Amino acid sequence: MKSLVKPAHLNKGDLIATISPCNGWAGDANVRWKYDLGVSRLEALGLRVVAAPNSMRGSKYLSKNPKDRAEDIMWAFENKEVRAIIANIGGNDSLKVIPYIDPKAIRDNPKIFIGYSDVMYLHFLCYHCGLSTFYGDNLLTTIADQAGWHEYGKNWFVKTLFDPAPIGMIEAAKEWAFESSDLYDPKKIREFIPNEGYEIIQGSGCVSGRLIGGHTGIMDLEGTDIEPDPEDYDGALLFVEDIPEFFDEEGVRTYFEYLGQKGILQRINGIVIGKTIDNNAFSNRAELIRQIVAKYSREIPILYGLNFGHSAPICIMPYGARAEIDCDNKTFSIKESGVI
Numbered sequence: 001m002k003s004l005v006k007p008a009h010l011n012k013g014d015l016i017a018t019i020s021p022c023n024g025w026a027g028d029a030n031v032r033w034k035y036d037l038g039v040s041r042l043e044a045l046g047l048r049v050v051a052a053p054n055s056m057r058g059s060k061y062l063s064k065n066p067k068d069r070a071e072d073i074m075w076a077f078e079n080k081e082v083r084a085i086i087a088n089i090g091g092n093d094s095l096k097v098i099p100y101i102d103p104k105a106i107r108d109n110p111k112i113f114i115g116y117s118d119v120m121y122l123h124f125l126c127y128h129c130g131l132s133t134f135y136g137d138n139l140l141t142t143i144a145d146q147a148g149w150h151e152y153g154k155n156w157f158v159k160t161l162f163d164p165a166p167i168g169m170i171e172a173a174k175e176w177a178f179e180s181s182d183l184y185d186p187k188k189i190r191e192f193i194p195n196e197g198y199e200i201i202q203g204s205g206c207v208s209g210r211l212i213g214g215h216t217g218i219m220d221l222e223g224t225d226i227e228p229d230p231e232d233y234d235g236a237l238l239f240v241e242d243i244p245e246f247f248d249e250e251g252v253r254t255y256f257e258y259l260g261q262k263g264i265l266q267r268i269n270g271i272v273i274g275k276t277i278d279n280n281a282f283s284n285r286a287e288l289i290r291q292i293v294a295k296y297s298r299e300i301p302i303l304y305g306l307n308f309g310h311s312a313p314i315c316i317m318p319y320g321a322r323a324e325i326d327c328d329n330k331t332f333s334i335k336e337s338g339v340i
């Protein structure tokens with residue numbers, strides 16, 4: 001895996017830019033209340049918040065103007081006052097933005113960039129530019145949740161982005177929610193249920209590696225300029241999660257067969273899988289994963305049930321940070337800092 005530059009940590013008083021690189025819902029009149037709620041929660045941490053110039057022009061406009069979304073990303077990286085950048089929400093077409101982005105804007109201005117879901121493609125652009133970024137909170141879906149910014153998620157946001165010390169053991173959240181955060185109804189509170197913790201799909205002992213991954217849409221990077229090189233997976237820990245549409249049994253089969261056919265399963269040291277958001281048992285999918293991995297590779301450790309990605313609450317995965325799976329104790333730790 002290539003060496004990545006870590007961004008500087010946040011301090012109270014720092015300026016964070018909000019961008020809409022995927023979907024422009026944050027600027028829609030019936031969603032603006034939720035954006036304002038998320039901003040207020042960042043301000044409560046002592047941060048100042050600025051919206052990128054085009055980011056609040058609404059979903060209809062931004063869907064037709066990927067170049068404007070790209071200009072916001074470059075503006076946020078090049079603005080010397082901005083210390084961090086957060087995506088408002090994911091979507092399904094951030095790949096359209098990438099051709100309009102000058103990688104020099106990222107390479108010359110390393111700083112915190114955080115988001116998940118469709119934001120993943122921008123993480124791989126940053127990875128290609130040599131910057132370590134963060135598969136974590138989107139403003140609308142986690143920070144601006146109607147039930148409040150969950151303490152588990154808020155604590156990991158602060159620990160990961162404000163603290164240059166090693167991140168440490170990521171314990172399972174005591175509760176979780178599998179339904180999506182509602183964008184339109186301020187009174188819609190999603191239900192949190194007890195969390196059963198982590199599950200070892202296979203493996204024993206401890207294994208470590210540098211983090212790389214996202215959702216199953218990594219397959220869509222094949223043949224693009226930002227597709228990771230095979231060597232980027234050498235000795236890595238692959239993290240993966242997705243929505244049920246792409247992470248049912250057929251989706252799992254397609255994704256893990258892809259990993260085997262590309263030679264990725266043969267290179268990585270282990271896999272961590274985020275909680276699925278359909279609240280169904282993972283046993284059938286786990287057995288399928290074991291069968292496919294056995295066909296292509298040795299018995300690499302695989303841990304299921306981490307709180308990141310589309311479920312709630314979430315921790316944060318820093319690209320390139322060294323992490324560890326301890327199968328015997330069913331633990332996951334990030335052994336170094338995400339920031340300097």
